[in-house]
Amino acid sequence: MITAFLIGLGVMCAVVLILTLVILACDATIANYGPVRIVINGEREITVQGGRPLLASLKDHEIFLPSACGGRGSCGMCKVRVLEGAGDPLATELPWLNAQERKDKIRLSCQVKVKRPLRIEVPRELLQVRQYRTQVIGMRDLTYDIKEVTLQLAPGERIDFQAGQFIQFEVPPYALADEPVYRAYSISSSPAQHDRVELEIRLVPNGICTTYVHRYLKVGDGVTVNGPYGDFHLQENDREMICVAGGSGMAPIKSILARLAETGSKRRIRYFFGARTERDLFLVDEMRALERTLTDFRFIPALSAPQDGAAWQGETGLVTAVLERHVTSVENAEAYLCGSPGMINATVAVLKKKGMPVERIYFDSFG
Ligand SMILES: Cc1cc2nc3c(=O)[nH]c(=O)nc-3n(C[C@H](O)[C@H](O)[C@H](O)COP(=O)(O)OP(=O)(O)OC[C@H]3O[C@@H](n4cnc5c(N)ncnc54)[C@H](O)[C@@H]3O)c2cc1C
Ligand code: FES
Known part of the structure; x- marks a missing residue:
């Protein structure tokens, strides 16, 4: 009885799988959607060849949306508002869309295939890209x-x-x-x-x-x-700045520090940089030079696994633990975090525990 049921179930699954593959193959090869109109922000109209993802179709017309995963649906960055013509979000989009975004008809443009005329909204700043x-x-x-x-x-x-x-x-x-x-x-x-x-x-x-x-x-x-x-950028105000980065997360912080130095900023800045060993540290001389240029800047590198404990004079331990030890007040401070998702989550937790409101924590996750 159970064997017959399992065989039946297996056959049914196989039939569904084959039908799905046939439909996908037809969609990819036979289906011809012809030229399709896309109206952008109610004012500009482009015509694209139907059947391709919206992200790629826009790019062909030099309209660039951010995409860190190259259209694989795994970064959630290519969001765009599709007012008409796209049907319901796919299962691949749902993990990236919160309830409000679904209500607002936000979609992952790499997952939306252009089949029918679309009406979309692209933020003005992206049209400058x-x-x-x-x-x-x-x-x-x-x-x-x-x-x-x-x-x-x-x-x-x-x-x-x-x-x-x-x-x-x-x-x-x-x-x-x-x-x-x-x-x-x-x-x-x-x-x-x-x-x-x-x-x-x-x-x-x-x-x-x-x-x-x-x-x-x-x-x-x-x-x-x-x-x-990107929304991760220097906020032009007088608040104290707490910067935390690891690895190549150094990049945007370095740009931010360069801007502050060039504008003669007097802000209090503490930069915690996490690395595993001495060989993962870099640009230390540049950071020390900035300590001399900027009025109130300190670079605080922290090694989680120093190779030669005796020679290393700096901070040891996870950068989050070092941050926890150094930062006493966050009252008039804002934070800039950059690096792996794990480091960012742990740092946000420390800052929140210290009393920093989330809206003053800016971060770029490289995951
Ligand atoms: C806004 C933003 C800014 C970024 N800025 C920088 C930057 O300044 N410098 C920089 O080096 N990177 C940065 N990244 C990460 C970068 O975009 C790529 O994801 C990364 O360089 C890997 O690309 P790849 O094509 O070599 O790897 P892929 O071919 O995409 O990935 C290969 C495999 O490695 C895994 N993987 C992908 N990224 C990582 C990672 N970072 N660590 C461990 N495993 C990974 C993937 O899951 C996959 O299994 C940034 C990402 C974002 C979203
Ligand atoms: S490009 Fe990454 S999810 Fe669309």
Whole structure:
């Protein structure tokens, strides 16, 4: 009896699976949606070839939405409001959309396939995002696994961004990628430099973009980027600043510090930088130089596993524990956090325990 039931269930599942695959294959090969109209913000109209994701279709018309996962539905960054024509959100979108966003018809543009005319809303600032063709003019090792890459814009080109924002780097097809792939990288240089951007890129084993940068990219190569993007940026006020970063999370904080130094800021700034060992530390001399330039800035590196305990004179332990020891009052402070999701969650918990309101905690998670 049970055996017959299990066989029946198995057959049913197999039939459903085969039908789903057939429908997907037909959709990908036979279905021809022809040209489809998209109306943007009620004022601009574009016509795209139907059947492709909304994210890619917009990009073809030089309308760039942020995307850190290259359209795989795993970063949740490509949100856009679709007022008409997209049907219900897919299961792949639901984890990224809260109740209010679903009510507001927010969608992941990489998961919305353009099949019918659409009416969408794109935030004004994203319509300013541009694509830049750049050339690599510098590459240097900051650590054994982090490279600084300097990209020069074409003559006459100019990029305007706020300290802390990021760009998207286009990886051309190569051994690990069949088609162009995009990844997000924070700009580490000062926003006062309009003709070039510096990036700090940490190698992720087998990662598509970071392998390309670390193993293949060289001075003189061309690189296409688009941007700038992001809500994580310096807030222009007089509050005390608590910055916390780890690894390549250094990048946007470095840009923020450069901006503060250039504008002669007198803000009290404490920068906690977490690393595992001495060889994971970098830009220490630059940070010490900033301590001399800025009126009230201290750089506090913390090693969680110093190799030579006797030689290391600085803080030891997790950066969150060091933060907990150093910070006594958060009354007039705001925080800038950058690094892995784990580090950010732990730091937010410490700051909240100290009494910092969440709306004064700004962060960029590199996960
Ligand atoms: C707003 C933003 C800004 C960012 N800025 C920077 C920056 O300044 N410098 C920088 O180095 N990175 C930064 N990142 C991360 C970057 O966008 C890529 O995710 C990362 O470089 C990996 O890309 P990849 O193509 O090499 O790896 P992928 O091919 O995407 O991933 C390969 C595998 O590694 C895993 N993986 C992906 N990222 C990581 C990671 N960081 N650590 C461990 N495993 C990972 C994936 O889950 C996958 O299994 C930022 C991310 C965001 C969202
Ligand atoms: S691009 Fe990452 S979820 Fe859409």
